[in-house]
Amino acid sequence: MHVLRAGQWARPGACAARTDGARCPGGHGATESGPGGSRGPHDSEPDPNVEICSLLSWYCVEVQSLVTVHFHNQVPNNPNTLWKVGHPPWFLGVLMRLFGYLDRLSARPGEELSVRVSGDGGEVAIDLVRLVHGDANPQGPGFIVEDVPSVARQTAVVAEQETAAGSCLLADRVFSADTTRLSAELLVWPTTPGAGREQGLFSLVDRHGEQVLALALSPEGCPCLCLADGTVLAAADRPLAQSRWYRLMVEFVPHALRLSVLPLQPYAGEDAEAHAYSGAAVDLSSVSGVVIAALRCPSDGTRYCPGSVFNGKVERPVLRSGPDVLAEWAFERDFSSQTTADVSGRGAHALLVNMPTRAMTGHNWTGEVHDATDAPEQYGAIHFHDDDLLDAGWPEAARITLPEDLPTGIYAVRLRGITGDGEETDHIPVVVPPPAGRPRARIAYLVPTFTYLAYANERLLHRLDYESAGILDHPVNPSVHDTTLADHPEFGSSLYDHHSDGSGICYSSALRPILNLRPDYRMWLQNAPRGLSADLYVEHWFTQSTFEHDVISDHDLHADPEHALDGYQVLITGGHPEYYSGRMLDALQRHLDSGGCLMYLGGNGFYWVTSQDPRRPHVLEVRRSAGIRTWEIQPGEQRHSTTGEQGGLWRWRGRSPNKLVGIGMCSQGWDEKAPAFARTPLSYEPEWAWVFDGIDDELIGDFGLIMNGASGDELDRCDLGLGSPPNTAVLATSQRHSDYYQLAVEDVLMLSPGLGGSECKDVRSDMVVVEQPAGGAVFSVGSVCFTGSLPWNGCQNNVSRLVRNVLDNFQSRDSKQAPTHRADGPADAEHHTAERHPG
Known part of the structure; x- marks a missing residue:
């Protein structure tokens, strides 16, 4: 049996089990049709050395041998969360090498789309197609797209792209005073203290965002003071406990360093306070700023790249120079903002990178308050994660202007190129509503883009054993999109998944590759389309009817x-x-x-109650409790940070x-x-x-x-x-x-x-x-x-x-009247036990 090599690509619809180039008896394979003609799935010779059937070729009836796919529940610990696309270090399976994302999920005629692409250094053709039907199942009409001749094809040479995941806080230009007598203090609530890697807590950095001297957790979870070269100057002798509050204090004085650890929730046998000292002389003259919850946060010119990110909550960090407060960051203010105010009066306001979770309970939460606006002083914590991602930050490969007369519909930016493993195609969807205020039909198809974003890069397949748990009566069947996603943890996860520290994911951003948002996606759960690929059934049905319709996305409706x-x-x-x-x-x-x-x-x-971030419309927030759920929000944290409304x-x-x-x-x-x-x-x-x-x-x-x-x-x-x-x-x-x-x-x-x-x-x-x-x-x-x-x-x-x-x-x-606006609020919140349905 031959096993697919890491990084090798198997084109959807191409059956490598047939080494004679013949079409499979099941008739599988996608065909792209449109004004430009059609292309069959077996135009190129299959590789005779790889005897597998593509995981997407689910309907092939003559499978000689199946691909072996190894799933891992965790990726290797990496002190730097800057990941390289296209170089799988730990996964063996069917992989995509060409993919991308757009700057929005919906765009009107006349607007521009910014296209971000990752390839392997070759030339990529970029054009626009209309999506009609995505399911290649031979019992249906097949995969159908239509070319858009009014949008000229572009080409671009596309390199592999890097994605910087992980959140932190960055304050630059903090120091304008003497740096020879510094002290820092903060509260921490670690969630993975013994992660086997360093985690930055409070790092003094130079003007490039690189570490000079940092308070960090050692791979074993012990607080320590360390230099950029890894030298540990002082360390506590006991690790911090998971999910418990500690006050950490550091003093940097000439020729001496002092570290103090004070547990705020001591357990039996834990020291009431611990100290560590060092007589080392550290040159702090290059220090310019502070990074909190990471060791470093340099910029590559377009985005910040946190390294050695801390998993857990941080509260009320303070930086002093002798008796003077240089900066004091209050996290209990303006929960929807991605900046935090310096309340010292010196204006050292800080930037939050990659949107860590806000409106989190702090060390002093009493359990009596469940709305952060009622007692903000009890919600002074921010939860940082090493896998947070707000924006992948890839460079722009192309810009596409949608024609003013483009019909409303569901479209996709099509990428076509030759990678090291052969020809590849990717379709990045975009909903095109009619021009604002100018409906073209009396029927509107509401495309659920909020749901697409909630499920974006869902990874439950790799966490739950659905077959052994008796949830399914059939084997799971991962698609090429699923296997590629498993190889790229840096692309972030869905609102159904957990962060690497086990906490639930509250935010989902559209500014990243979303591999399960594709017209040909088949969900592993039922081996059939779900989400966009299933909603194209309705779009195709309209083409077979006499009904005229417009298309409107959730994002358009909310806006x-x-x-x-x-x-x-x-x-x-x-x-x-x-x-x-x-x-x-x-x-x-x-x-x-x-x-x-x-x-x-x-x-x-x-x-589910769903909030769109008013400041970042590409971000949704959901906090789960009560109903069917894959995670549950912590007590006191059910209200959304972006809007303040009650979740659930x-x-x-x-x-x-x-x-x-x-x-x-x-x-x-x-x-x-x-x-x-x-x-x-x-x-x-x-x-x-x-x-x-x-x-x-x-x-x-x-x-x-x-x-x-x-x-x-x-x-x-x-x-x-x-x-x-x-x-x-x-x-x-x-x-x-x-x-x-x-x-x-x-x-x-x-x-x-x-x-x-x-x-x-x-x-x-x-x-x-x-x-x-x-x-x-x-x-x-x-x-x-x-x-x-x-x-x-x-x-x-x-x-x-x-x-x-x-x-x-x-x-x-014809009963629709001029719009009226409801003056009343939502119905009362009383609920009743379900009555039995009559009959």
């Missing part, structure tokens, strides 16, 4: 909630609009209140999705056969004949490109006790699910048997219509994988017919 939906009669969601801000929910409610219609073609929607589920803020769309999240699961929908007796009433025109009593969606059915992945049900309106008409409900589907944890008051899909009647998808007082209506399906049934049989199926019937009716209502 202009008052007017973004003006002129639209019907809104259609993607399959998974899970992450919504309050402004966006308000906009949808105003749309319905003014007579508009909403088609919710997904599941698990409108679930919208349900616990009195805004359950049931109130908006008639149904809400109730279960999740993944197996090989998602069930179909069966019509309810109510659906046969004449009142609802328009919904089922051309559909008899057959099962709806007993087929699909995602898990072979229309009701799966994550499910929503109607529940009057959770806010579903009394006039909610349940027209179809899913057949029984397997026990791989369990009742959502927020619906479980006491643990008991029978909470799986085979027994619990609350585990289901409900298809509903909710008529609205102003003449509009809501249609909801309650399943993330519902849209995967649309392209089946060339869109000639009962799911497609059903959606067309509803859209025909909604579009013809």
Whole structure:
């Protein structure tokens, strides 16, 4: 058996198991079609020395040998968190070598896109294509993109790029006084004290940001004073304990250094105070600034590059020269800012690099206050991480100006080049809405870019064993995007992942390569499209219909909630609009209140409270508690730092999705056969004949490109006790699910048997219509994988017919009035135990 070499690339759709150059019997392979012609997947000869089938070629039926992929839960400890793209030190698998990112996820006609690319030093062709369909499954229409001739192709020679991960605080030009008598003090709460590498706490640096003398943690976790060459001048003899507060004090006086360690939460057997001394003379004349939570932070001209970053909280650092305070940084002020104020009056304000987590409880948090604005003095800590990333900071490879007459749609900047492993192509998506204030259709497709950013670079595959835990009935199947992501921890992770120290990730930035945000991405969980690649099913369906539509991203809706939906009669969601801000929910409610219609073609929607950073619109924040979650925020830290609002589920803020769309999240699961929908007796009433025109009593969606059915992945049900309106008409409900589907944890008051899909009647998808007082209506399906049934049989199926019937009716209502603005706030926060669905 031949194993794919580290760094070797296997082109998606190219089957190296066939050494004769023939097409696989399964007919797999992507074809790019458009005005420029088509290109098949086997245009070049496969490598006869590599007998593997690409992980993306999941449908090849003659697999002679499979690739061996080694996943690691942790990357090697590296004292410098500046990583090199394209040189995998520890991973063996299928890898991409050409990829990039844009400066935004949405751009209007006439605006420019900045393209950032990493390659291997060769020439890369850069152009724009329209995305139509991303799934190469042979049971669907295949991978389809359309060239955009009005955008000229550019070429650029693209080198491998470096990404500087890790957060710290940098204050330059601090010193204008005598540096011969300095002292420093700070509070620390280490989360990985014995990480096996140095971690900077308080570093005196030169004008280039390089270390001169630093207070740090040794690889064993002991506080120490060290020089840039690694010389340790003084060290405590005991390591700090994990997640406990300490006060550290350092005195730098002529020919003497003194280090003091004072535990603020001493445990039995721990020294009340420890000291270390050194008689070494240290020249501090080159000291210019201070770096906190790292040993150094030089700049390469475009970004800062922290080194030896500390994992943990830091509070109230102070720097003195004799009796004079040179700088005192107050972290309890302006939590949304990436600068921290110097309250000494000397103006030595500091910059936060790579957005560490703010609004964190400090050493004096009493547990009585849960809002940082009520007692800011108890929230004086910042949590730094060695894997924080705000902006990858790659140089610009090209600029693309979107034509003024470019039709609205989902597009991608296409990269094509030859790497050391052959020809590669990458597609970097961008949503193009119509020009502001000029809708071109009466139907708007709401593309859930907030959800894409929440899932950006999700790494749960490498942390959880889904098969052994009994969560799946099939093997996980990582794609080339997943394996490449595993090789690049420096690209950051999703809002589902943990930092390297185990704390949950609260922020997600769009300014980095997001490898699972690709039109051909297949998620390892169900070996099928998810996110953007699944939402392209709807975009393709529109091309097979007579409906004109515009495309609007979550970012567009959040940016202009008052007017973004003006002129639209019907809104259609993607399959998974899970992450919504309050402004966006308000906009949808105003749309319905003014007579508009909403088609919710997904599941698990409108679930998590989501904040967009007002100062950095490329950043989202989520803090998890209560509902189904992969991590939980620490006590007292549930409020978002960017907006100050309460995090968690919208349900616990009195805004359950049931109130908006008639149904809400109730279960999740993944197996090989998602069930179909069966019509309810109510659906046969004449009142609802328009919904089922051309559909008899057959099962709806007993087929699909995602898990072979229309009701799966994550499910929503109607529940009057959770806010579903009394006039909610349940027209179809899913057949029984397997026990791989369990009742959502927020619906479980006491643990008991029978909470799986085979027994619990609350585990289901409900298809509903909710008529609205102003003449509009809501249609909801309650399943993330519902849209995967649309392209089946060339869109000639009962799911497609059903959606067309509803859209025909909604579009013809013409009930949308001039926008009105709600004066009332969100509904009250009272919740009730879920009532059982009648029948």
